[in-house]
Amino acid sequence: xxxxxxxxxxxxxxxxxxxxxxxxxxxxxxxxxxxxxxxxxxxxxxxxxxxxxxxxxxxxxxxxxxxxxxxxxxxxxxxxxxxxxxxxxxxxxxxxxxxxxxxxxxxxxxxxx
Numbered sequence: 001x002x003x004x005x006x007x008x009x010x011x012x013x014x015x016x017x018x019x020x021x022x023x024x025x026x027x028x029x030x031x032x033x034x035x036x037x038x039x040x041x042x043x044x045x046x047x048x049x050x051x052x053x054x055x056x057x058x059x060x061x062x063x064x065x066x067x068x069x070x071x072x073x074x075x076x077x078x079x080x081x082x083x084x085x086x087x088x089x090x091x092x093x094x095x096x097x098x099x100x101x102x103x104x105x106x107x108x109x110x111x112x113x
Contacts, residue, residue, distance in 0.1 A: 004025075005041040005043045006041060007038065008030035008038050009038060009039060011033040011035065013030055013032040054073070055084070060078050073102055075098065076098040
């Protein structure tokens with residue numbers, strides 16, 4: 001079911017609406033001012049990539065954008081890729097520590113104190 005994003009042409013408010021049927025779209029009004037003068041925005045699209053897909057697509061030599069380093073899922077990706085290329089199993093302990101780092105990166109500092 002599509003959730004569309006709209007912008008009110010009167011008050012410039014941006015909002016989202018779940019539109020079950022195409023026939024319902026003409027009834028959408030701005031929740032802030034009630035205006036019918038709205039336009040549908042083009043939203044960003046996201047997709048889920050599995051760890052396996054991300055690892056296969058990872059190129060350690062490629063330039064990285066800032067968003068790559070802000071995504072905690074990328075912690076350990078280079079080590080896992082290199083270990084796989086070398087045929088080395090890093091073991092369950094590595095996976096557990098990696099998951100801890102990905103979910104709570106600050107734990108490294110707290111645990112070392």
